[in-house]
Amino acid sequence: MVERYWEALKGVRDPEIPVLNIVEMGMVLGVEAEGEKVRVRFRPTFSGCPALRLIREEMEKALRGAGAKEVEVVETRVPWSTGAMAAEAKEKLRAYGIAPPLPLPMAEVAQEDPPCPRCGSGQVVLKNAFGATLCKMLYQCQACGEVFEAFKAV
């Protein structure tokens, strides 16, 4: 029964990164079902994320669509990390044109930049540590000229 709700949640996408669902992003921490009552624990990615309200509504809708009569969505403060993002999710991001987040030690300690998602070159320049959404930065590739967004490693 719980699997069915997990499947339903995989249909909920982050409106700012429409290729990823909230399960593969690592936002859902747990699903409990008791009869027709479902309780979901989730964590936001960035604290000021304006999509939060919409995501909550979509979660509730998806769970009701999967047969839940009563839905409780609990927002936790467990810090989210890009380390929780599944490998397939990172690949989807890259295919979509967004450089996936590097593992934290590479991004934070070694201060490495992500390779260009278009040509794979490591010759990239940070244009802006802030992008069109809270979770992204803006880069330009020196090799192919592509201007691309990169997911922040947090």
Next chain:
Amino acid sequence: MLEAYLKDALVARLTAWADDEVVLAQRLSEWVGHAPILEEDIAIANLAQDELGHAKLWLELRQELDGSDPDRLVYFRDPLEFQNAILVELPKGDWAFTMVRQYLFDAYENLRLKEAAKSAYPPLAEAASCILKEERFHLKHSSLWVERLGQGTEESHRRTQEALETLFPYVHQLFQPLPGDEALVEAGVVPDLKALEAPYLEEVTAHLVRSGLRPPEGGYVPKSRREHTEYLWSLLAEMQSVARWDPEAKAW
């Protein structure tokens, strides 16, 4: 669980931190559509949005303690009830003023949050860890700007030094304890701010000097967080206008 005698003290502490974030977010948002270049317009909107998210986290912690509604606190309190430091309410000034203020505040936040992430009160430790992840990007951004402006042209250097003369004395207020802080520090709930002041001054002075700037000595330091300048009134009047105009609205 938090012992009852610490509750009021923590409510006051969380309110002070949240008010700093809310007021600074409002000042930052005044640049949206007016920043010197498009990249910075985007960046500053991000910063404002992050600071608001941080205020939300602090106010939700407060809500768990006293049942207060975060929206009511932000949009319906009068200026004299706000507990923000004067540093964040001063008008946005020029780009140098905004970036120097942001740097001084970001450096303080990074230091304070690193300590707060070790809090004996788990909800506060978690909130601090979440915020710290985002604040690192802020500090990187503002410290680079201070360097760029300080070592840029004669004009950028002059403006940055002038901003520093006005702003620097106010940073001391960020480290002043509130009346209930002693008990909180003793219980390991919040970091001892007074103890963070010396490492802070050492860190920012080093960066400012590297950037060719001189932090001024002396200057007026506000005595408590109940002290405000006239600028807070107009800031709140603008920020709260929509909510006060239609208090029944469900979302602004």
